[in-house]
Amino acid sequence: MPTETTCPVTSDSPNGPAVNALAAVEREIARACRDARRDRAAVTLIAVSKTFAAEDIAPVIAAGQRVFGENRVQEAKAKWPPLMQAHPGLALHLIGPLQSNKAKEAVALFDAIHSVDRPSICEALAKEIDRQGRSPQLFVQLNTGEEPQKAGVAPADADAFLKSCRDVYGLTIAGLMCIPPADEAPAPHFALTAKIAARNGLKLLSMGMSADFAVAIQFGATHVRVGSAIFGTR
Numbered sequence: 001m002p003t004e005t006t007c008p009v010t011s012d013s014p015n016g017p018a019v020n021a022l023a024a025v026e027r028e029i030a031r032a033c034r035d036a037r038r039d040r041a042a043v044t045l046i047a048v049s050k051t052f053a054a055e056d057i058a059p060v061i062a063a064g065q066r067v068f069g070e071n072r073v074q075e076a077k078a079k080w081p082p083l084m085q086a087h088p089g090l091a092l093h094l095i096g097p098l099q100s101n102k103a104k105e106a107v108a109l110f111d112a113i114h115s116v117d118r119p120s121i122c123e124a125l126a127k128e129i130d131r132q133g134r135s136p137q138l139f140v141q142l143n144t145g146e147e148p149q150k151a152g153v154a155p156a157d158a159d160a161f162l163k164s165c166r167d168v169y170g171l172t173i174a175g176l177m178c179i180p181p182a183d184e185a186p187a188p189h190f191a192l193t194a195k196i197a198a199r200n201g202l203k204l205l206s207m208g209m210s211a212d213f214a215v216a217i218q219f220g221a222t223h224v225r226v227g228s229a230i231f232g233t234r
């Protein structure tokens with residue numbers, strides 16, 4: 001008669017693996033800040049919870065994480081209002097593409113929008129910010145790799161686009177966001193993003209994901225967007 005195999009005892013905390021993973025990411029951020037001689041408080045960890053359910057997110061909130069990222073307006077709208085009601089003080093960042101017809105919902109729900117990249121979005125955001133009296137922090141997304149399938153402003157067009165955000169649409173842009181090409185070393189893309197931000201007087205840099213957030217911190221990231229390293233593979 002076959003004997004039953006027993007489950008191995010894991011070292012996961014009772015709150016689940018995401019809480020341990022969050023602590024590991026936090027240690028890595030602290031180390032990267034020390035190496036770069038930067039203040040830990042100058043880097044915001046955005047825990048990217050896209051595709052994960054409220055019950056997966058709740059332990060991470062309980063562990064003290066306060067800033068979260070989602071890439072779809074509809075998904076965020078379905079998932080976050082109850083969590084935000086239960087936990088005052090959470091901040092929600094939209095890190096994925098925005099359609100003009102979702103600008104109203106995006107301005108109502110998010111504390112920051114990282115994907116400003118074309119005039120129609122600027123126009124829709126300006127209208128909703130004015131109408132709702134809410135001002136999410138805005139990042140212009142750069143397509144530093146000039147990948148045709150990817151959203152974002154080409155580096156050569158960045159200065160003019162930033163000027164039009166301000167002068168044509170009256171928007172205050174806080175920083176730049178980039179997603180380096182998956183098959184390239186990220187460092188040159190982070191450096192280029194930092195350079196364009198500096199010459200335009202922008203203080204915030206949203207760059208670095210699970211695979212490269214330590215490198216991004218070296219290049220001045222103020223916001224790192226970390227998903228799978230906290231929540232696991234999607």
Ligand SMILES: *Cc1c(COP(=O)(O)O)cnc(C)c1O
Nearest residue numbers: 048071095209210225226227228
């Ligand atoms: C999903 C996503 C992330 C997080 O990616 P991970 O590799 O899982 O850390 C960061 N930024 C954007 C724009 C994303 O869509």
